[in-house]
Amino acid sequence: MEVHISDDEKLFLISGVEQDIRNDGRTCADFRTIVLERGVLSGTNGSCRVQLGQTTDVLAGIKLELESFDPAAEKEAKQPMSFHVDFSANASSQFAGKGGDQYGEEISAAFQVAFSRSLDILPNLSKTLLAEGYRWKINVDLSVLQWAGSVPDACSLAIIGALSDLEVPEVEVAPDDGGKVSIVLKRPRTGGNMRDEEVPVAMWKLDVQSCPMLLTVSKIGSANLVDCSPEEECCIRSQLLIGVAKNLNVDDYDITCIKQHGGGLLEMESIQDMTELASKTAGGLYQAIEKRLKTEEKRKPGHSFLL
Amino acid sequence: MRVPPLTTCEKEVILEALKSGKRFDFRGLEEFRGVKLVVGSEIGTAICTIGNTKVIAAVSAQIAEPSSMRPHKGVIIIDVDLSPMANVSNEHDRLGSKGMELIRLLELIIRDSRCIDVESLCIRAGKEIWKVRVDVRILDEDGSLLDCACLAAITALQHFKRPNVTLEPHHTLIYSEYEKAPVPLNIYHMPICTTIGLLDKGQMVVIDPTEKEAACLDGSIVVACNKRREVCALHQSTNLVLSTKQIERCVKLAMSRAEALTAVVSDVIKQDQRERSAFKRPDGFSITTPSLILTSGTAAARQINAPRIQHGREPEEKMLYQPSVIVNENPLSVGSVKQEEVDEDALIAEQLSIIQNSVGGVAVSDPQSSGVSKRKKEKEMVDDLLDGICDSEEEEVKTEILGSSEPMEVVLPVVEQQKDEEDVTSWRKKKKKV
Amino acid sequence: MAGRLREMRCELSFLKNADGSACFSQGSTCIWASCSGPGDVHASKANEEAMTLDISYRANCGDNKFSVLNNIIQSTLAKAINLELFPHTGLVVTIHGIQDDGSMGAVSLNGACFALLDNGMPFETVFCGVLIVRVKDELIIDPTAKQEAASTGKVLFAVCKGTDGFPEVCSMDVIGNWDYLQLEAAWSLAQPSASAIFEFYTSVMKRKHSVDEH
Amino acid sequence: MAVYLPGDVINEPSSSDSSIIGYGINLRGEKKVVTQPGAFRSDEGKIWLSVHSKRYIPQEGDRVIAIVTSKTGDFFRLDIGTAEYAMISFTNFEGATKRNRPNLKTGDIIYATVFDTTPRTEAELTCVDDEKRARGMGQLNGGYMFKVSLNHCRRLINPSCEILQTMGKFFKFEITVGMNGRIWVNAPTTEEIIKIHDVINKSEFITGEDELISLVQHSYTRSVSG
């Protein structure tokens, strides 16, 4: 959404950023206040809502599908996750009709690339491969309800939140006639009086510590900064989308993908600085998320999110 | 193309007349226009005329793959075509917002009200089902377009018969109408749609408004009912504030209308069935306009005698025999031959000579040089060919019978009735191996 | 050499919204034609020097992709109307095939001409369509659906009245292999039927204009 | 009464070479070629064709009824049923000065004369004759306007046609007939307007004198139901 600010406002902002002070008082490496709520949508297998600084608002919903695939056709195991980012018209009237589709596809492609090695990165993701030719397909859908800059960051936080909220049912695989396989939900044997359907199905959860994250690092004047507000986005020289993943064994951060977003010239050194800044902030974010995910959701019955 | 706008004076007079209960075509406020329903000679076609609004609906069916979610249910597709013939503002092959609304309402009334049993359209669950396609063509537009389209579609669906089918382990046999009688669709009820115009905040009801009246009214409400006294669709289509009592009154009016029209539809279908069972070839849509209207004309079937190629008749320059290599001189420059064209002609003439020498034997006949002999030879060949035609006795076309020139009202060419050729290619006869 | 033209019926200006409309039937093949214009045309399709023709034949069912028939009618109309007379305008001709019992191409051409006559706009020459088929090398004019299906070759003549009043071919569509002689025979059959159709035009217009007697 | 179709050549005895060529006929060389279908008409040295059509083609000197569609600058844009819009400048009204302009709103109708139809430009209309007097032209207030075919309009205006005179005996009404097929009728009550509208529409194909009288009588007595 084009935010129009006058030239001297831009000048003021750029000179401020170069001295590591931003209009809203943050330093270059600070994020706006993040609100993260999980398990908000009862109709999904896993959901999470992230709000960045009272404006950017993203909602992630995950639905599981049992997918049969032809094992011969795929040489290496295809990663089970598929991403789809959709800009709701609520965010701004320019996203009405087909307005937001192009930007949405761009971000979905970026996530597809960032999560392309997910089978190796996430330890227990391989459990989704059930049997020859059957697996769980994880459809991660993101709906951007409010738009005020740094949407990829909010989306990646929402994805991590939703994946941590995801519950995948345990499944028994029994061979069937004609080479086909019958998939039955595994129910713990509780001899109690409950009829078979009402026994809660056993679920397992994904371990999301090393889930990759996409950060947008922008360059204004000579300074690199993270999480730009719309006003700052008007004076960006260029922007990089950097995928960062936590490397469990060496306790460092690997860069999974670097994509330039929009035009702009960059020297090699500034790319180097930007990736360092990205991995530094990613470290901070990972700790914050872990702390957040540990605190159980205590919510009054009937209380809902977005309130 | 632009349609002239509605003038304020027209609007005032029409509204004033409506408020005092008068209309420009002498109808009462709650009086319907006459409905004319004609069923075509082809199975599954019908034209419905309400006042000046004319709509033709044609139903066709083909075998298709069912959707994975509903493997044992047939599919009904409704397609509307607004052409400039109906209203000059329409364009060919472009479905404007008016067209989309019409399709959506027709789907609401015909498909969502489940008036056709889709389970009976299933041939082989999961693999083959009948896909019934209803094509609605709007031919003329003068208000209550949806009523006319819905009536035409319903009549066409009643009139339609799909080919009979038998299931065999590995393939499906589709019979033509000559081997096994085609099967009509299984229709539970007939939704009849009525557009009810509303005036000054919905207090006044105007039934079946014409196009000009609809432009002056506040809004309209669409009600579809069937003769089992069920409301199939209720749709408020313009910005209008009503009271629930008003809505109930409109529904009652629509209900009485539905009963009347269902009777009309079933009469037309029964009458057509009677005709077909008596093997009388229905005249369908051919024009049966009364001859007294000055703008209509008929000409009896007539004998065409082609004169043999008389030699004298063609003026010589007309029968100029074209040289096989056409010299593309520009017809406009017949008089003034410009300089560069002159060298062009020289160039072509020189090419002509090269072709003649290289081709050698083949006579690239130049009109003047080949002389009259060649032309006489051609004439004989044409004459023998033509003679062959006249003398042959058992020719298919019985020309003598129709020689009588007095204008017969309905002339049925004798050929069709006498014998049914086995290689008849009437509609969808192919014995198809699927 | 003889053939027969099926019975022709016609009704003019029976549509409310079209400038010129005709419902024409030959035998039991029946079409409705409408011709509206010269009217305004969308800027994208407007042509500065000449009138743009927008012609479409539409059948009862299925999507309406009849490029061959549209092309013949388009070329005939382009020849019959002096397009430069009305620059920057549009003429819309729609032909609905209501009932098809053979030689639909010829019937649509005749219907288009009737609609143009009913519209009353200035144009150069009247035109009509004659379909001639060859069944077991015997020529039949204006065939029914059965004869057309059983034919081994078809030729559709779009005939217009030449400057000297005699019928003249202005476009032609030939299907199947014809040698020149058979084509000439077919043309010799088409001429009298074209004159017969032109007479029918005049008789209908005479009836229509009989109102102006007084 | 001979009817000619486009492409025919006129060789009527009354069409001598000196006559003035009128509507529907083109002179090609010395042959008079017909370009519009119509009935042949000749009247002391003038020959033309009376053509039946519904689409109006602007001719200079025609008096037409135009609908105001919008006001742009000091011109009103008018719709007269042709391909292009027509224009009328506010000065072409009786008594119009720089300050007091005619107040016409979108949807009003005016009766005006076509006085300039150069191709490729919008037709220009005026409501005053040379001496700047309206002579019956200008805005038409109240009443009802409807469209009929052009030939019916010409027939109504024709002095020898007595449709209007017969109606005059039964109804008290005011009528303006535009050459572009639009008729404006005004009568004291809407009921009469409806009856007059009905008579004019039905009289298009009535030729006989007595038939006409019976039609007008019937519609006069018939009550508009409701």
Add this chain to the structure above:
Amino acid sequence: MSIISEHGFRMDGRRPAQIRNINTRLGLNRNAEGSCYLEHGNTKVLCAVYGPYESKASKRLEDRCAIVCQYSTTTFSGLERKNRPRGDRKSTEISRLLEKAFESVILTESFPRSQIDIFCEVIQGDGSNLAACVNATSLALADAGIPMKGIASAATCGIVETKPIVDLTSREETDLLPRVTLATICGRDEVILVELQNRLHIDHLSVVMDAAKATCADVYECLAVVAQQHLKACAPILGN
């Protein structure tokens, strides 16, 4: 599996004439002039209103304001995942219905040649989505301060063995149960939108209409309270 148990309770324990509890929050979208988040039980709808601003030439109307509406559902809103959030026939038709309904509520003559955009996003659809959208839209318009004849309220009402049941959930919206969605202004007998699904016998029509009208009045009460609270909360900011 009858919709109403023999004791007269429904699957989720409500009485037939009882509506689900409504949670709303106004003004949560910073970029929009007016926005509202509304919950009818599990049906969650977010609505934003932009405008009135100068309209595009194609949509401009001389004498009044053009209302453009877009109804879209998130891909995870229903039970099955839909791969296209908007643009299919059903959502275009609901957008058109909302447009028509709100053209008769908003005083459009006060903004000639301008345009108001209304965007409804169903985050989770659990029955009577259209009614929830109408309620959310009228609150968003109130939040945007656009002049209206009144706050429109809507409700869905079905009928089971001649007994009307109100505010249906998706499990009750089977494809046999006839149901009417009705929208009225200020709970009065002024209907701006009526939409019927499945066939309804004419004798039941008046019963269903009265039940729907009564429910609209109840819903109107809730919406009015919410609107007043929101204004009171903003009062100190407005400094009066």
